[in-house]
Amino acid sequence: MIIKIEPDSDIPIYEQISNQMIEGIARGHLQPGDSLPSVRAFASDLGINMHTVNKSYHQLEKKGIIRIVPKSGAIISSPQDFNEHSIERLKAVYQPLIAESLVVGMSVEQIHELISLIIEDFNKSHK
Structure with a gap:
């Protein structure tokens, strides 16, 4: 799945990441149980600050869309978590x-x- 960042958008970058990941899951590009890249690796790939990716991951976790497992990383939650x-x-x-x-x-x-x-x-x- 490709994440496209629009720096000139009124939508904060962390929200752009979260929204595109949610759409990726809805479209079937990401599946429950899939692991997400580490915050550091993802930030490097996107060319943004790792705190921005971290904020996005925590927003997704708060919504119940991902689970952050210490030492294992972030994992897409299953629909039963609704x-x-x-x-x-x-x-x-x-x-x-x-x-x-x-x-x-x-x-x-x-x-x-x-x-x-x-x-x-x-x-x-x-x-």
């Missing part, structure tokens, strides 16, 4: 996005269609 806390966290993320969608004039049907198209795009990647 729990009630994950639902509440995602609801908090979705709520302002859906509210914004409604405020700018999208109908409920358009929001559903957009979500369906995004999911369909991820599902195409698995085939």
